[in-house]
Amino acid sequence: MADTHDLGERSTQTLDAALGFEITEMGEELARGRFEVTDVVRQPFGPVHGGAYAAMAEALASATTTRAVEPEGNIAFGQSNHTSFLRPVTRGTVHAEARCRHRGRTSSVWEVEFTDDEGRLCALSRVTLAVRPRPR
Amino acid sequence: MADTHDLGERSTQTLDAALGFEITEMGEELARGRFEVTDVVRQPFGPVHGGAYAAMAEALASATTTRAVEPEGNIAFGQSNHTSFLRPVTRGTVHAEARCRHRGRTSSVWEVEFTDDEGRLCALSRVTLAVRPRPR
Amino acid sequence: MADTHDLGERSTQTLDAALGFEITEMGEELARGRFEVTDVVRQPFGPVHGGAYAAMAEALASATTTRAVEPEGNIAFGQSNHTSFLRPVTRGTVHAEARCRHRGRTSSVWEVEFTDDEGRLCALSRVTLAVRPRPR
């Protein structure tokens, strides 16, 4: 089975691939990713679409939590995603850094910060995932 | 100038087009949209990616508010998007219905419900937009 | 044992009592409550404190879900509360109406609308509760 976290190899097969998301680091406490500001992540008026930040936050939190809970026979799935947009980005790369703020037996909470190439904070996200026994 | 809300014509040029979003109704109080469950809206494990719901909510609220405030010389941009995922969708069409819950002079709040082909509630979103004078 | 949902009788013993919250209806799908705009629910500048709306939403969703899941040997506890403030209220009564939008085996999602005495929408809240087996 292909590594489900290797998003780069699933080229046109998921939203993450369609939007050019790249996950560059996947620790249990910290994960990082990025995407280029190309047309596929833009809204009609030019800046990055709010949905791109939300999707990247979801991707990072979900992939990382899944990797952490799978060995215990569990699965993780998103329950809630709250993203605030602080500064529009129109070019370059969007950088995401996700930190695990809570890992309980049945849920996991991540906070994700997005910065532009100048290191300015552009968006904030809080993602809550449910952790449950894998259905058999 | 092309109608900026006619997302269908901007085929590969925005996130909305890349994910196959279709806006089918755009009133000041109610808007509707939908997207097919194809690979580009999936997460690695098969169901619709949480980011797809968030992005569609953002698209509906943003396009509709923009159309409402432009004649007054204003612009609208997303401030916050909070999406809760209630039931995974793996096939068919996701249907979105957005209702304007508040339209003030400087902000607009929409709530969006997502249902599957059987009419079951799959996700809920609340989107807050800022309304500001158009920069000259 | 006193009925734990009869908040009115626990006069000075909980936050709900301290802030004068009254729950007037408790169905599985719909609950209603209200509070008077007295000093104890005000912020320093006069209008109702944002925390009062959030607390009332939490109280309604929590009491109602608890009543629903207790007979099954479960407990409910709040996971997340997102309240948006749309219109300041400075006098009269704040009316809350809570609707259950999702009741799964392990979580429950409520949306709460707040109106003033003229029926104008003042705040919106979404509350997510976790449902778990009662610890023995």
Add this chain to the structure above:
Amino acid sequence: MADTHDLGERSTQTLDAALGFEITEMGEELARGRFEVTDVVRQPFGPVHGGAYAAMAEALASATTTRAVEPEGNIAFGQSNHTSFLRPVTRGTVHAEARCRHRGRTSSVWEVEFTDDEGRLCALSRVTLAVRPRPR
């Protein structure tokens, strides 16, 4: 006129006073507060009421932003409060630390962390405030 930020002196006159909130530090970038776990902040089942965390986050963000924007002739008011509950607290003191994550011309975003006496993270809040010219 009394200093509107001196919440301690307004003993029984606001929600903050009714719940025993204390603001101990008020910088432009960082603010701190705390409250004792007495009955007035409890929910019916004993632990701290979710509304108490939400209210404290609102109080810290609002008082601090108001102090920052008043000299410029502006006012601040809460737009949105999203609080996640990670660990129940049943005794001792709840400590809140608020950080300003964004201060734009028309809005301000704060993130607030709540810890118990052992320093364990108990709740997270994100508060968005609108900044507007003071009405004359």
